[in-house]
Amino acid sequence: MFSRTCCAHNVRAAQASTAAADHHYFRPSGADVSGFPPPNSAPNHRSPCPALNSLANHGYLPRDGKALTPQMIREAVMDVYNVDESLAERLTRPLPAELTLADLSIHGFIEHDASLVHDDTYLERDPAQINTTLAGNLFAKSMDGKLNKHSMATARRERETQCKKENPEYAFPVKAQATAYGESALLLIAMGDYESKTVSVDHAKSFLVEEKIPDDFQRSDKPISTAAAFYLAAQIKLLASLGWGAAVEAKKRIVEFRPQIAMTLSLVLRRAPRAARFVRSLSTAASSSSDAASTSHAGSTTTHFGFQQVPEEDKERMVASVFHNVAEQYDVMNDFMSGGMHRVWKDAFVDTLHPVGPLKCLDVAGGTGDIAFRIAEQLSKSSRGTEGSEITVCDINSSMLQVGEERAPKVLPHVDPSLFRWVEGNAEHLDFEDNSFDVYTIVFGIRNVTHVDRAIKEAYRVLKPGGRFMCMEFSQVPNPLIRQFYDAYSFNVIPLLGEKVANDRPSYQYLVESIRQFPPQEKFKAMIEDAGFKRVSYTNFTFGVTAMHSGFKF
Numbered sequence: 001m002f003s004r005t006c007c008a009h010n011v012r013a014a015q016a017s018t019a020a021a022d023h024h025y026f027r028p029s030g031a032d033v034s035g036f037p038p039p040n041s042a043p044n045h046r047s048p049c050p051a052l053n054s055l056a057n058h059g060y061l062p063r064d065g066k067a068l069t070p071q072m073i074r075e076a077v078m079d080v081y082n083v084d085e086s087l088a089e090r091l092t093r094p095l096p097a098e099l100t101l102a103d104l105s106i107h108g109f110i111e112h113d114a115s116l117v118h119d120d121t122y123l124e125r126d127p128a129q130i131n132t133t134l135a136g137n138l139f140a141k142s143m144d145g146k147l148n149k150h151s152m153a154t155a156r157r158e159r160e161t162q163c164k165k166e167n168p169e170y171a172f173p174v175k176a177q178a179t180a181y182g183e184s185a186l187l188l189i190a191m192g193d194y195e196s197k198t199v200s201v202d203h204a205k206s207f208l209v210e211e212k213i214p215d216d217f218q219r220s221d222k223p224i225s226t227a228a229a230f231y232l233a234a235q236i237k238l239l240a241s242l243g244w245g246a247a248v249e250a251k252k253r254i255v256e257f258r259p260q261i262a263m264t265l266s267l268v269l270r271r272a273p274r275a276a277r278f279v280r281s282l283s284t285a286a287s288s289s290s291d292a293a294s295t296s297h298a299g300s301t302t303t304h305f306g307f308q309q310v311p312e313e314d315k316e317r318m319v320a321s322v323f324h325n326v327a328e329q330y331d332v333m334n335d336f337m338s339g340g341m342h343r344v345w346k347d348a349f350v351d352t353l354h355p356v357g358p359l360k361c362l363d364v365a366g367g368t369g370d371i372a373f374r375i376a377e378q379l380s381k382s383s384r385g386t387e388g389s390e391i392t393v394c395d396i397n398s399s400m401l402q403v404g405e406e407r408a409p410k411v412l413p414h415v416d417p418s419l420f421r422w423v424e425g426n427a428e429h430l431d432f433e434d435n436s437f438d439v440y441t442i443v444f445g446i447r448n449v450t451h452v453d454r455a456i457k458e459a460y461r462v463l464k465p466g467g468r469f470m471c472m473e474f475s476q477v478p479n480p481l482i483r484q485f486y487d488a489y490s491f492n493v494i495p496l497l498g499e500k501v502a503n504d505r506p507s508y509q510y511l512v513e514s515i516r517q518f519p520p521q522e523k524f525k526a527m528i529e530d531a532g533f534k535r536v537s538y539t540n541f542t543f544g545v546t547a548m549h550s551g552f553k554f
Helices: 004-022 050-057 070-081 085-092 101-105 132-139 149-166 174-189 201-210 226-242 244-251 254-295 312-338 341-353 370-381 398-411 452-462 480-501 505-517 521-530
Strands: 302-305 308-311 360-364 390-395 420-424 437-443 463-474 534-541 546-552
Touching: 050 070, 050 101, 050 201, 070 085, 085 226, 132 149, 132 201, 149 174, 149 226, 174 201, 174 226, 226 312, 226 341, 226 480, 312 341, 341 370, 341 437, 341 463, 341 534, 341 546, 360 370, 360 452, 370 390, 370 398, 370 437, 390 398, 398 420, 437 452, 452 463, 452 521, 463 521, 480 505, 521 534, 521 546
Parallel strands: 360 390, 360 437, 390 420, 437 463
Antiparallel strands: 302 308, 463 546, 534 546
């Protein structure tokens, strides 16, 4: 005769077996689950990630939460949440080749302080367990039974403030912020309604508290892209930083908030033209004084550093200092500043290049590897693969190169690391033989060199006959109305994001100013032609915020 405990265990086992076959929901009891990293006695593991726990509770991932692989997780989130392949790869990029759900509870790996539904590690509570009080505080931010970006911003702002007061070891670095705000965005568009960017409180409770996929859940018809997720995460982050979420919470009803929105927009519209004119006057004045300085080698010895005039010999050092400061946060900040759009631009850039091996490619100012990795990925999928190809990543900044070299095996574990060469060098004085490369790429880097014309001539020198020069750079927005909003955003929001996210406002102030100092599309096209390139063309992206330039050496 079985004991009651044994019978209960057998019932749970039978339920789990049935559930595993058809994805019915089965959640192991609290005594059978641990989120603490092994070794531990619990037969099942769970994590601080309700989205993955829900997948395990429905059998889309192993129900015991063990022996997981990044590929398993990618397939599950793509299948259930309709996350597209690029975002699925991005989400699983930090993961080892094999893991348990409990591994995600290691502090600083995926688990982080200021979770909306879990206690900080400082309190020494199991990170797999939900704090229902915290969850209730989140749900109380709903409007008409739904959570939206304002709700999430208010909740995040309050939670971060609370943790700063209560946790003497509180830390919320850029990586943790990216995870936290990404989770908030995915709750709205992957587990809620993609179009309205909202999730009902009932569905949020099901996912976050019960860790269950709701019976009436319907995944988005539109695959959820990296750009969409990061754009919404950036909006939530900005709202939280500015306190707009708190203003919405005080009003509680979106209808009551509309007059304030209208008033704010009216104020922006009135101020934006004046701000834009002021910005352009500064830029024009700086440009006119720096054109002679930076293009005349025998005359003045000053050039521009943002809107400042500095000695030419100092600019290289000052630019290097900027990128040493931002190296670790560079890719995350790109996501925040562009709302993830930089990924779309870079994908389009490499798609246009259409690399086919064997290929010798030089990627200048490519330290963190974003372009090099995309080229390598396309080469690996081509019929010839990567055999015989070589990608040289050249950057003047050793910190950026270090970030890229460390990322390579994590981003492209299936690609031989010997495909890449990481070389410290100056775009104006490349240490390569004439006629060495099939392709020269430089993305968001050429505006930072002291003499742009010299860098283009160096590109021409090292390319083989028939080789291709490709450059993408922030450019000039031709539409006056859009330019006014773009200037207002650039000079007010981007430095603020640099301050709030990376704790470095001056570096991002420089980045914005350097964009305004760069020649407009037609002038830069003429510079490329002056260097000797033929069939020179450019394509504007996002109203001219960025432009892709191409030319050939014949």
